[in-house]
Amino acid sequence: MRTTRGFKDRYWLHALLFLLTLASTVLSGAEMAGRYLIYDAAPALFYIGPVPISGPFVLDGLRFGGSLLLFLTVHEFGHYVAARLHRVAVSLPYYIPFPFNGIGTFGAVIRIREQVPSLRKLFDIGIAGPLAGFVVAFGVLLVGFLTLPDLSYVDGFPGHDALKEWILRYQAFPASPLSEGGGDELMTLTIGTTPLYWILSQFFQDVPPMWEMYHYPILFAGWLGLFFTALNLLPVGQLDGGHILYALVGPIWHRRIARAFVLVLLWSGSIGFITEIEPALAYWDVPAGQASWLALSLILFLYARRIFNRNGIHTGAAVLGLTIATALGVNSAWIVDVFAYSGWLIWCLLIILLIRVEHPPVVFMEPLTPRRKVMAICSLVIFVLCFSFKPLYIG
Numbered sequence: 001m002r003t004t005r006g007f008k009d010r011y012w013l014h015a016l017l018f019l020l021t022l023a024s025t026v027l028s029g030a031e032m033a034g035r036y037l038i039y040d041a042a043p044a045l046f047y048i049g050p051v052p053i054s055g056p057f058v059l060d061g062l063r064f065g066g067s068l069l070l071f072l073t074v075h076e077f078g079h080y081v082a083a084r085l086h087r088v089a090v091s092l093p094y095y096i097p098f099p100f101n102g103i104g105t106f107g108a109v110i111r112i113r114e115q116v117p118s119l120r121k122l123f124d125i126g127i128a129g130p131l132a133g134f135v136v137a138f139g140v141l142l143v144g145f146l147t148l149p150d151l152s153y154v155d156g157f158p159g160h161d162a163l164k165e166w167i168l169r170y171q172a173f174p175a176s177p178l179s180e181g182g183g184d185e186l187m188t189l190t191i192g193t194t195p196l197y198w199i200l201s202q203f204f205q206d207v208p209p210m211w212e213m214y215h216y217p218i219l220f221a222g223w224l225g226l227f228f229t230a231l232n233l234l235p236v237g238q239l240d241g242g243h244i245l246y247a248l249v250g251p252i253w254h255r256r257i258a259r260a261f262v263l264v265l266l267w268s269g270s271i272g273f274i275t276e277i278e279p280a281l282a283y284w285d286v287p288a289g290q291a292s293w294l295a296l297s298l299i300l301f302l303y304a305r306r307i308f309n310r311n312g313i314h315t316g317a318a319v320l321g322l323t324i325a326t327a328l329g330v331n332s333a334w335i336v337d338v339f340a341y342s343g344w345l346i347w348c349l350l351i352i353l354l355i356r357v358e359h360p361p362v363v364f365m366e367p368l369t370p371r372r373k374v375m376a377i378c379s380l381v382i383f384v385l386c387f388s389f390k391p392l393y394i395g
Contacts, residue, residue: 028104029064035156064217075133082128089113126243137225144219192388230386272342
C-alpha cells in the first residue's frame with residue numbers, strides 16, 4: 001500500500017490560495033452582477049488600474065464569492081473530516097483561483113495521501129463532501145430566494161432599456177430575452193434550471209428568468225453549489241459519485257452504469273455539436289451535412305475506443321448507436337431544447353483522460369451497512385435534484 005504519512009501541510013500556501021480565490025470570485029461576482037450604475041455612483045474605495053472599486057461593488061462580489069467559497073470549503077472539509085476520522089492521511093483543501101472563466105475559480109481539491117484500502121472508508125470519505133456541500137448550497141439558494149430584491153433591481157444595470165421598459169409597463173419579467181434594438185434576437189448567458197431550483201422558484205415572487213439570474217449574486221452562487229454537487233456525484237470513475245456507486249453495486253455494475261452514463265452525456269454533447277457546427281460551416285460555405293457528421297463520427301470513435309478499452313465490437317456498436325440516436329435527436333425540437341449541450345464533449349474528454357470511466361479496485365470489499373445504503377440512495381436523489389443537461393449556454 002502506497003502511503004506518504006509524515007507529510008506536513010504548508011498552511012501559508014492553503015491560506016494564500018484561499019485569499020486569491022476569494023479575491024478572484026469577488027471580482028467575478030461583481031462583474032456578473034453588473035450593477036454599474038450603482039457602483040459608479042458610490043464613492044470609490046480604491047482603484048484596480050483605472051477601474052474604481054466602490055462599496056456596492058465589493059458587497060455584490062462578496063455575496064457571490066463568499067457564498068461560493070463557503071460551499072467549496074464545507075464540501076472539501078466534509079471529505080477532510082471523514083478522512084481524518086478514518087485515520088487516512090489527507091491534505092487541507094487547495095483552492096484554485098482562476099479569474100478568466102467568469103466565476104473566478106475552478107473549485108477546490110484535497111489530496112488523499114495514501115490508498116484507501118477499505119470500501120466503507122472509501123464510501124464515507126466520498127459521500128461526506130457532497131452531503132455537506134449540498135446542505136450549504138441549499139441554504140445559500142434559499143437565502144438567495146428569501147432576499148430577492150424587487151423588480152427595480154434592474155435599474156442598476158447599464159443599458160437593458162427594453163427590459164426596463166417592459167418591467168415598468170407590465171411589472172414582470174418577459175418570457176424571453178428582449179432585443180435592445182436592431183431587430184436581432186438578443187444573445188445572453190442562460191443558466192439551465194435544475195429540478196430543485198425550479199421547485200423553490202415556485203414559492204417566491206420576482207424570481208428572475210434563467211437568462212437574467214446570473215445578475216443575482218447569492219442566487220447564482222447557490223445554483224453553482226447545486227450544479228457542482230451534481231458534477232461531483234456523476235457516477236463515473238473516481239468522482240465522489242463513482243466512489244459511492246462502486247461501493248453500492250460493486251465493480252461490474254459500476255463499469256456498466258458508468259459507461260452507459262458517459263454515453264448519455266456523449267449523446268447530449270453530440271446533439272449540441274451538430275446543432276451548433278452546421279450553421280457555422282454553412283456560413284463558411286462548407287458542405288455542412290457531410291463535414292459535421294464526419295467530424296462527429298471521428299470524435300465518437302476516439303471516445304468510444306477509450307471507454308471500451310479498444311474493444312472493436314463494443315466501440316463500433318457504441319458509435320453506430322450514438323450516431324443514430326443523435327440523428328433522431330437533432331430532428332426533435334424538444335430534444336434539442338432540453339438535451340443539446342456540446343459542453344459535455346469536453347467533460348467526457350476530461351472524464352476519459354483524467355478521471356477515468358472505471359473505478360480502480362479496492363482491497364477490502366466489505367458490504368455497505370444499511371445506514372450507508374440509505375445515504376447512497378439520498379446521494380442519488382440529490383444528484384437528480386441538482387443536475388441540468390444544459391447548465392450554462394448562450395441562448
